[in-house]
Amino acid sequence: MAQGPSAEHARLIRKLQTIAVVTAEEQDALAELPMRLRVFAASADLLREDQPSTECCLILEGLACRYKVLGAGQRQILSLHLPGDIPDLMSLHLQTMDHGLASLGRGRAAYIPHGAVRELCDRHPQLAATLWRDTLIDASIGREWLAGVGRRTAHERIAHLICEALVRSRALGLMDEGAFELPMTQAELGDATGLSTVHVNRVLQDLRREELITWRGRSILVLDWERLRLAADFDAGYLHLLRDADTVALLRPRLRTSLAD
Amino acid sequence: MAQGPSAEHARLIRKLQTIAVVTAEEQDALAELPMRLRVFAASADLLREDQPSTECCLILEGLACRYKVLGAGQRQILSLHLPGDIPDLMSLHLQTMDHGLASLGRGRAAYIPHGAVRELCDRHPQLAATLWRDTLIDASIGREWLAGVGRRTAHERIAHLICEALVRSRALGLMDEGAFELPMTQAELGDATGLSTVHVNRVLQDLRREELITWRGRSILVLDWERLRLAADFDAGYLHLLRDADTVALLRPRLRTSLAD
């Protein structure tokens, strides 16, 4: 243990630190979690519905999403997962997966045996509480999405999704000069917001026209955070992030995320 | 402890038994939970948003719901809660409530101090796991709602909500001759499904016309479970109920919940 945690373990630790205090001892324990690494292509299935699983899937790089496919074949994306997330943590206590897990863009993941996680929870009850908290925040995000899909306009939904992705990326230190990666196609954005591809395209054009955002390649650039936040009716409270200097500015009305040019 | 659990504690135990095995020892521990009882009127606020809480709210009788009020004043109901549910279990690990909790129709609730629940979890790790599982199932239900509001038609959504309420009521032993209580106004049904009151009314009339359901007063009567299930694209898997003789029939395609007339 003379050396610190691997880059892979550090992702997980960093993520947990955004939602709870993680003691040095707990970090050491986390750093010893066995991991089976895997590279994934764009739109790959990481986990299929109805599969019983014996491992948890930790996202290391890239973006992943939970999804359901309904009777008529329409897909609904249920949540977005950034590096450090363990989207199927619930499989520890739920025998069958009630949804699928797919990648958006390419990336890397690590699979951790359930046994190792259980052992960790037994030995470190406080860490177990942190993981429980993580699943609770996950549920809270789901509720915000539900409210949005149920009651917000298309513009608000898209803007809201961008706001959320930005704040979460930022908390993980994944922002670069007001820009962050959001490797989703417009069809995928539609699946996430309950809209058609065509309509997503039009809304995105509006947002660009209003000079709230731009993008180059897979990167989204927020030009006017405050107006975007207003357009989205966004309040980061539901993310239950631990307040740190880095994120606090974004949560407050003030700051512009724009580049200084 | 010569006497069994009170009727109030029995509700909680019964609910937990629908999702996990609860040992006799655990039942005894649950039966000793301190409770502050409260009667609530229809559409009463049980818990307000943004309030830090020191207690958990256990629904004893009637129906409750989580909700959010968005910028323009529209309300979205996020989940339904039946007797035995603890809708704000998350407050154990999340300091601020990201949504409100209200009653639908009148009923009774019990407030349990956080301290007592925490102690219970410390002493009975298996029970803690069961509570964690409960919050995970709660999240799973939320995902199903999200998929529905995002991608299902109005008919499917309403039918789905009825199917879910039926199966959950049934698991708790709250069904009576194919009928169960669903004390919601059409406006509330609209808030739960992301529809307008007017449209809910029309869909309900269709469902009645198609002889899938009827209602008298607050009770819904399912006339043709199989066709309703089909109309709703309903599959109870996401409820992660423990299979028992009582519910298993309902989960399978077979059974009719209709009365034998």
Place this chain on the structure above:
DNA sequence: CGTGTTATTGACCAACATCAAACTTAGTGG
């Protein structure tokens, strides 16, 4: 018995879906 809530109806409208085609970009193999 009022009186306020809830349900129902009709007319009209808007947001968003669908369909189909063209255009652009990015990735791939030669």
Place this chain on the structure above:
DNA sequence: CCACTAAGTTTGATGTTGGTCAATAACACG
């Protein structure tokens, strides 16, 4: 490095689900 191909984006025309507004009818409760 270029040409080819598939994926993704953009546009226009048209359709439909479900929203809004407004008024009336049924209830339920004090």
